[in-house]
Amino acid sequence: MTATDDHIDRLPAPALTRPTSxxxxxxxxxxxxxxxxxxxxxxxxxxxxxxxxxxxxxxxxxxxxxxxxxxxxxxxxxxxxxxxARPTGEDVRDLFRARRALELPAVREADRAPRELVEAVGAAVTEGEAARAEEDWWRMGSANMRFHEALAGLARSARVDEFMRQVLAETRLVFHVMAAPKEFHDPYLPWNRRIHLALVAEDTEDAAAELTEYLATSEEQLIRAFDAMDPAAET
Amino acid sequence: MTATDDHIDRLPAPALTRPTSxxxxxxxxxxxxxxxxxxxxxxxxxxxxxxxxxxxxxxxxxxxxxxxxxxxxxxxxxxxxxxxARPTGEDVRDLFRARRALELPAVREADRAPRELVEAVGAAVTEGEAARAEEDWWRMGSANMRFHEALAGLARSARVDEFMRQVLAETRLVFHVMAAPKEFHDPYLPWNRRIHLALVAEDTEDAAAELTEYLATSEEQLIRAFDAMDPAAET
DNA sequence: GATTGCAGTATTGTTCAACGATCCAACAAT
DNA sequence: ATTGTTGGATCGTTGAACAATACTGCAATC
Structure with a gap:
């Protein structure tokens, strides 16, 4: 290895382009x-x-x-x-229990997390607000998912991150089970912003309290929608 | 459906013997x-x-x-x-972050969990103590895994349960990476008992504090063992 | 009329043999 | 010492085949 090899060390990054089957x-x-x-x-x-x-x-x-x-x-x-998959009402409850287990402790630890992770939360909120301005409901839903993904990310565990992604993908299915009105995410956007601001202010307990309320409300809304559904459709 | 069909309702259970491929x-x-x-x-x-x-x-x-x-x-x-799989030191850290995220909040919620879930925790401790008396180290390790599985079970989410099982299975692999002395689990048994007692006393904060210390100590021990390992073996 | 028994049919579960693609170790060339 | 080449081993993927199982419809039975 000669001195000229230093170029290599300065190269962009380990190309993440792993061969795909x-x-x-x-x-x-x-x-x-x-x-x-x-x-x-x-x-x-x-x-x-x-x-x-x-x-x-x-x-x-x-x-x-x-x-x-x-x-x-x-x-x-x-x-x-x-x-x-066709999630049931019980699945919804389970998904929210899982989300509480993942998101709440992550939020409570936020003051120990690196700044850029908190910024990722803020970015997701901003993205959601932009999508809302354009009335792009699908993008708004995606941004909301990313918001919660970022919250769980505060725990800084790759395994938790992956689990959270699965949970959110399933949650998304739930919206399809009942022909979900696009405005489902709408009321939650300001809530997201409040949570983010509390995080920036390092008031983790406030953020956790807001999130608790958020999750409870959201779960209740989904469960209500499920109960209102035609049970015969659950073949 | 005639009245005689009531027999069916009284049948044992939905036989969980799903056909296996x-x-x-x-x-x-x-x-x-x-x-x-x-x-x-x-x-x-x-x-x-x-x-x-x-x-x-x-x-x-x-x-x-x-x-x-x-x-x-x-x-x-x-x-x-x-x-x-050959877990690395970074994997160990990630696994413990995941375990903290799962176990600690579950323990803090323990006062809201049904009694039998707390009893499952106790049963695992008892099993571990019995195994130790017989110097059955493998059984002791299994009991320890079940102990932590039971802790996560307090969150009452099937998805969390499954995730926890995966995390524990991986943790078990970690012990194989370094030819683990069987006594690895040994010092932790009394700790498990203390955590269980705190749960029974519904002193969830005490239980959480003990568990935090437990996890920190255990992680540190594993990381130390990893660093002491021959790095060349990590081919 | 409702249940049961019994086809036939459609689809999945599993196997097998084959071929191209890729990795890897060994060797040759520079 | 580095780089190019070669050959063997193994994986990735295919297509066809057959067995096992579930579903449908109809006839037989009570």
């Missing part, structure tokens, strides 16, 4: 379709038709299915096939 | 081997040899691999195969 690519597509609601909860995904449509073998497709069912976006029923 | 059975075997240390961290699992050994096709085996890599027990490297 075909199964992962198919899974990425399906994940998008599911989260965006193009594949409605409960529909069955036929192996034969999908493998023909996306030009992959059944084996490869099944591998993609496995990736997605580990994220709870698909459910696999023996000899019956895979279906887009 | 071949891939799941293989995954179960491998999981046991990994957690018990028969498959050391870092070793590569050859598709061809394993498929011959367990009389399943390569495709089915790959299905099992996917299941285990979602639990982070195996890592999949493109075109190189799957390997038993």
């Amino acid at each position: 075909q199964a992962e690519r198919v899974a990425d597509m399906l994940r998008t379709f599911i989260i965006e609601g193009e594949l409605a909860p409960g529909v069955r995904l036929s192996e034969e038709r999908l493998s023909r449509k996306y030009q992959v073998s059944r084996n490869t497709l099944r591998e993609a299915f496995r990736l997605l069912s580990r994220e709870r976006l698909l459910v696999h029923r023996m000899h019956r096939g895979v279906f887009v | 071949q891939a799941e059975r293989v995954a179960d075997m491998l999981r046991t081997f990994i957690i018990e240390g028969e498959l050391a961290p870092g070793v590569r699992l050859s598709e061809e040899r394993l498929s011959r050994k367990y009389q399943v096709s390569r495709n089915t085996l790959r299905e099992a691999f996917r299941l285990l890599s979602r639990e982070r027990l195996l890592v999949h490297r493109m075109h190189r195969g799957v390997f038993v």
Whole structure:
């Protein structure tokens, strides 16, 4: 190793472009379709038709299915096939218990977290406000998800981050179960801002209190919407 | 539905014996081997040899691999195969951050949890003490895992429970990375009992304080052991 | 009329053999 | 010592095949 090799140390970054398998690519597509609601909860995904449509073998497709069912976006029923997950009211309760477990302690620790993590929270709120100004409800929903992802991120654990992403993806499914009015996220935007301001002010207890209330309200609203739903639809 | 159908309502339970696929059975075997240390961290699992050994096709085996890599027990490297995960020092820190995020808030909420969940904590401690009396170190380790699983269980979320199980399984791998002396769990047993007693007394803050100290001590010990390890072994 | 029994059909579960793609170790060339 | 090349091993993916299971509809039964 000569002195001229120092160039290398100064290079951009360890290129994160890890090779991706075909199964992962198919899974990425399906994940998008599911989260965006193009594949409605409960529909069955036929192996034969999908493998023909996306030009992959059944084996490869099944591998993609496995990736997605580990994220709870698909459910696999023996000899019956895979279906887009259809969260129940109980799932909603469970999801919110999980979110409380993840988000609240993270917020309480916020004063020990590096500044840029708090800034990520603020950025998500700002993004949400911008989306609202343009009445882009889908983007607003995404920003709201990122807001909560950023909150959990304050715990600074990669594993917690990943778990949180799964929980939020599932939460998103919930909105599709009931034809969700886009304005669902709307009332929560100012709440997000308040939480962020409390974090910046390092008043973590205030932030936690706001978040507690937020979660309770949001959960209650979702549960109400579920109970109002036609139970027969839960085939 | 006639009146005589009431028998059905009185039947034992919804038999949870869901049909299990071949891939799941293989995954179960491998999981046991990994957690018990028969498959050391870092070793590569050859598709061809394993498929011959367990009389399943390569495709089915790959299905099992996917299941285990979602639990982070195996890592999949493109075109190189799957390997038993080999947690690093950074992983240990991450695991403990995750455990703090999960266990501490669960403990703080313990006064709102049903009694049987607290009893599950006590049962795990008792089991650990019994195992120690018999000098069954492996059983003692298992009991310790169940203790922490029970703590996280106080949050009453199925998703949190599953996440915690994964975190604990990985933690178990950590012990295999460094040829762990069986006495590793030993000093922690009295601690577990103190935490349980605090829970029974509904002194959740005391329990949380003890647990915080416990986790800090345990993490520090593991990190020290990691740093003392031959770095060359981390190929 | 409701339940049960029994086809036939469609779909999934699993296997197998094959081929291209990629990695890796060993060697040769500079 | 570094770089290019080669060959073997293993993975990624495919397509076809057969077995196992679930679903549908209809006939038989009470």
